[in-house]
Amino acid sequence: MSLQWFDPKLSNKTLTYYKNIDxxxxxTNIVLEAQVNDxxxxxxGECAAYAQLFGNALLHxxxxxxxxxxxxxxxxxxxxxxxxxxxxxxxxxxPFPYWNQVIDEYIDQDTISGLHEIRSPNDxxxxxxxTVSFQDKEGVPxxxxxxxxxxxxxxxxxxxxxxxxxxSYGNGYLNSLQSWxxxxxxxxxxxxxxxxxxxxxxxxVTVVKKLVGQTQMKRTTP
Numbered sequence: 001m002s003l004q005w006f007d008p009k010l011s012n013k014t015l016t017y018y019k020n021i022d023x024x025x026x027x028t029n030i031v032l033e034a035q036v037n038d039x040x041x042x043x044x045g046e047c048a049a050y051a052q053l054f055g056n057a058l059l060h061x062x063x064x065x066x067x068x069x070x071x072x073x074x075x076x077x078x079x080x081x082x083x084x085x086x087x088x089x090x091x092x093x094x095p096f097p098y099w100n101q102v103i104d105e106y107i108d109q110d111t112i113s114g115l116h117e118i119r120s121p122n123d124x125x126x127x128x129x130x131t132v133s134f135q136d137k138e139g140v141p142x143x144x145x146x147x148x149x150x151x152x153x154x155x156x157x158x159x160x161x162x163x164x165x166x167x168s169y170g171n172g173y174l175n176s177l178q179s180w181x182x183x184x185x186x187x188x189x190x191x192x193x194x195x196x197x198x199x200x201x202x203x204x205v206t207v208v209k210k211l212v213g214q215t216q217m218k219r220t221t222p
Contacts, residue, residue, distance in 0.1 A: 017142035017168045018149040019044045047168045050143060051156035054167035063160065070177065071154040071220045077188035077208075080217065082150040084139040085186040087209055088132060096190040096206035098134040103203075134207055140184065142169050151189065154220060181217045185210050 019042065045053075051067045058065050072080055076095065090097035142148035148168075157180065158165045164173045164180050173180040186209070193204040210216060 013043055014144045016042070016044045016144035017050060018046070019145050045143075047152075047156040050167040051158050054158050054165065058158075058160065066159045068157050068159050068164065068177070069154055069220050070157065070180075070217045072188055073216055073218045074188070076190055077216070078191065079151050079153050079189040080155075080185050080210075081136075081187040081189060081207060082139060082148075082152065082184055083186045084137040085150075085207075086135045086137055087187065087207075088134060090133070094206075096188075096208045098187075098207045098209075099193070099204045100133050101129040101202055101204050102192075103129060129202075134187075140169050140171070143167075177217065177219070178213075178215060181210075181215070182212050185217070188216070 055065050055067060072078075087098055091099060136150060138147050139150055155166075156168075158167060162175050164177060165171070166173070166180065166184065169184075171184070173183060187207050188210065190206045190208065193206055195202050195204065
C-alpha cells in the first residue's frame with residue numbers, strides 16, 4: 001500500500017463503493033494510487049478492490065486472511081440481487097416469475113446484445129414500462145454510498161478464521177457463507193427475454209426471490 005494516499009492534500013477524498021455504475025478501480029493499488037494528482041480523481045472501487053484493501057490492512061497488523069469469491073450455484077442465475085428489493089406481483093408457473101418491461105433504447109433492436117443493467121430507482125437510465133413487478137429499494141449501504149449498485153455476477157469478501165467480512169459494505173457474518181447469503185441477498189436474475197407480438201418486440205428483465213436457508217451461492221475462482 002503506497003503512503004502516497006496519505007498526502008494531506010488528498011485528505012478530503014472519500015473512498016466509495018459503486019458510486020458510479022462502472023467503477024474504474026478494481027484493485028487496491030489502482031484505488032489508492034491512480035490519478036492522485038488529478039483534481040477530479042474519485043477513489044470509487046469494486047468489491048475486489050475493497051477485499052484487497054481490507055486484506056492488506058489486516059496483513060499489516062499481522063493478521064492472515066483469505067479472499068473468497070462467491071457466485072450463484074445455479075447457472076440460470078446469471079446475477080444476484082443485493083438487498084433490498086420489493087417483489088410485488090409474480091407470474092404463475094415461471095422459473096423467474098417477476099418481470100419488468102424495459103425500454104429498448106439500450107438494447108439491440110434485433111437481438112439482446114447484453115443484459116440490461118439494473119440500477120437504483122432514482123437513476124433515469126432504468127426506465128421500466130408499464131406495471132412494475134419488482135423494484136430496487138434503498139438497501140444495504142456501502143462504503144461512502146448509501147445505496148450502491150446491487151446487481152452482480154460475483155462478489156469478493158474476506159474470511160478471517162471462521163468469520164466472513166464484506167468490506168464493501170462494512171458487515172461481518174459469523175461461521176458460514178450461508179449466513180452472509182441469507183442476510184445479504186434478496187434474489188437472482190435470469191436471462192433477459194424478448195417477446196414478439198404482432199411483429200412488435202418487447203424486452204423484459206426477469207428475477208426470482210432467494211430461498212432463505214437454502215444454499216444458492218458457492219465459492220468460485222476470481
